[in-house]
Amino acid sequence: MASKLTRVIALFYTMQTEDIAKLQTALVNQMTKAWRRGIEDEEKQFGSQMAKASPPRGRDLEEMKRLAKRDAESIAKTFNRNVENHLERLYIGNPKGNRHYYIRQMELWIQQRNAWKNPQIALMTEGNIRGYARSRFWEENNVGKTFRMYPLTATCKVCTQIIAKGNLTRKFIENHPAPIHIGCIHEYRVIENADISCRRMWVGD
Ligand SMILES: [Zn+2]
Secondary structure (H helix, E strand, C coil): CCCHHHHHHHHHHCCCHHHHHHHHHHHHHHHHHHHHHHHHHHHHHCCCCCCCCCCCCCHHHHHHHHHHHHHHHHHHHHHHHHHHHHHHHHHHHCCCCCHHHHHHHHHHHHHHHHHHHHHHHHHHHHHHHHHHHHHHHHHHHCCCCEEEEECCCCCCHHHHHHHHHCCEEHHHHHHCCCCCCCCCCCEEEECCCCCCCHHHCCCCC
16 A cells, blocks of 8 residues: 555555454344245245244354355455555545545545445345245255246346256256356246145244
8 A cells, every 4th residue: 555644544444353243243134034035935936925934043044144254254355455446546646635535535436336336245145045045945845856047038148048948957056056147136946836735834943
């Protein structure tokens, strides 16, 4: 980093240990909601809306905490690197800039970055955790042998090819977990009928 001032500013804007811990907590909360949506969606796929999904517990809660920690660390690492790069650019653009210059520019940059980055992170989290919850539903209810990818339209080449394949095995979808790419809304659905009576359907409990 180029000057004493930019080092101080970097320390101010980069995510530190406590910021990462807060982000991890926020992600676990978001993941819990996505988990319930994933299970309830799957319940609907099998023609029931009777039971509210239970929050994750036991090994599922542990897995969510692990994923939240991993994601929080990765998000912070990228963010911090971007902060330092942006400060470097600001310094090169105006080597005589004072702290007001940096604060004004950094606030603007963070605002613009959040506008596209936060929804992107939220969408990835939602997709990953719903996928996890749904596969736990299949496992516990002993369903999920044949799948198809939905919706049936796609722009990305990989998704287009998967849709064209039609029926997919569990092994295939495990090797090609959805979402496939950033911004991907595709998901796999079980297409076989299953004999699960609503009363003994596992919904996270
Ligand atoms: Zn897709």
